[in-house]
Amino acid sequence: MDTIFALASAAGKAGVAVVRLSGPAAFPIAETITGATLPPRGMSLRVLRNQIGAILDHALVLSFSAPESYTGEDIVEFQTHGSIAVIDSLLACLSDFPDARMAEPGEFTRRALENGRLDLAQVEGLADLIDAETEQQRIQAQRVFSGELGNLARSWREKLIRAAALVEVTIDFADEDVPVDVSPEVSDILESVRSDLQRQISGSGIAERIRSGFEVAIVGAPNVGKSTLLNALAGRPAALTSEYAGTTRDVIEVRMDLRGLPVTLLDTAGLRETEDKVEKMGVSLAKTRAEAADLRIFLAEPGESFDIKAGPEDIILRPKADTRKDRAGAVSGLTGEGLDELVARVQEILSARSSDVGLAIRARHRKAMETADASLGIAAEVLFRGPDHYDILAAEIRHAVLALESLVGRIHTEDLLSEIFASFCLGK
Incomplete structure (x- = not known):
């Protein structure tokens, strides 16, 4: 070499x-x-x-x-x-x-x-650690780089190999009386591993969001101060502002560190009916991006409604607090009034969601776990059909083991490795 x-x-x-x-x-x-x-x-x-x-x-x-x-x-x-x-x-x-x-x-x-010094999940954790911009990204990447995901996958693999061995014994002695019924132990193993897998799968969405950033969309009618609010939150003039309605035609994105959480703020076009073709395209894009965002901040007057429905955690505020006599529940990007409270509320909502974060930080991890879980689901169903179907049971358990081995790189393709290492610098 x-x-x-x-x-x-x-x-x-x-x-x-x-x-x-x-x-x-x-x-x-x-x-x-x-x-x-x-x-x-x-x-x-x-x-x-x-x-x-x-x-x-x-x-x-x-x-x-x-x-x-x-x-x-x-x-x-x-x-x-x-x-x-x-x-x-x-x-x-x-x-x-x-x-x-x-x-x-x-x-x-x-x-x-x-050379066996790192597994594939640790390699990806290292890449994320190098790219980490916020405290939560650093903590998450450090967990994976330290080997937590690999250790978990190895634990699942060992349990499943035990289950497969029990099933294989029954198959090998099919013509003889096997003194012990292995189905209770195999069932317990399948249930235990599936429970762990499903917990990690459910937390993978948040883990991926911490890695790539939460999207928070600012939504409202034209000229209510969305761009001014974005600039105030970003601490710089990221979006063009003017007194003319419809100034923002495209979705403007600003990436920021919100008290340790990676957040991409989206300034969307004002929601209104328009005959202007370009603005109409901007409104359509605004709706699409806002609906897909993790959280929405609505700047709206009481009783005002839009095509986009507010979710239970979405934040609804009155715009332009600096022009109001009654400023309760209002925010102003121009003067900064209500800004600290808004940031604290966004951080509280996203932090609560992050409490259920899993170790699967990439779509590849989630897919491998979902494949393993699906195979174990079939295996659990086949188990209760009796020993005559144990060859199918053993095959499904082996399929789940292979999926978990791909998670940590025991089996891999050259294309996958090339894609992963292409993001590294020469010195790594």
Whole structure:
């Protein structure tokens, strides 16, 4: 296998840069550059020199021998000064070694997967951890990266293998009297695993929302202050505002961190009947996006109604509090009146929903669990038809096991891996 290298820290000027080297030639190459023998595991301050002896930099060199490393291979990391010139000179030096090459995106982590240091769910958790923008995203990604989902899948797999073994014994001794009826234990296992699966499936929608962001739509008639409210919540002029009704024709999206929760605010076109073709398209799009949003904030006068029906948790406020004598239940994006209360209410609603979050953070996870649950549902039904149908029962249990193995990457396709690792940087 090739020895690979790449910049593992952010590109550009910095105080410190990290260049990672992994593979069978990592130690020999590093020892050539440092002119010293490296410990199997440790760190030391070394002078880095290229092949003609010119000094590249003074660096802290960390060494990790296989298999106790991130990739499961020998790894050496150079912590150098973070100037672009130093980084370029070190990368050029490494590229001069015939048994070393630049890593492809995600190749370090892919080797960690192939060498059993991470499972596939942990790889996806790591990708989400790197991309995390809010506290809730960080917490969720950390749970998956720490191996919680993989441990759960392995626990389910072990139970199902036990159930399959019990069923196989009955099949193997079909012509003999089996002294013990295995159906009660098999039934208990199927029920236990299905219960866990369904709990995780039900929480997967919220987990995916935390990962991608909740959508909160601001809905109302034209010129009631929707864009002004969006700008106030975003803390910047994201949407164009004017005194003319129908200024907003498209859905404007602003992504923000709302007290630790990822939220995308949607400023929609004013809801009204219009003959303007472009505005009519904007109103239609506004309805579609608002209906699909996780939460809606209606700016409406008492008794005012729209084609979009408010849900039980949707927030209904009166617009333009700054122009009213009675300001109860009103909000103003212009003066900020009622803004803190609105943010607190949105955060409270979305936080309550997040309390049921599961570990399945991607559609792939949910689909694998749903496949396993469906197979176990059939298995539970077949179980009570008696031993004559146990071959079908065993096949359904095996199908569920395969679905769970795909969850953590015990079985996978090259296309799936290529898609996952394409989002990684070179240094990961």
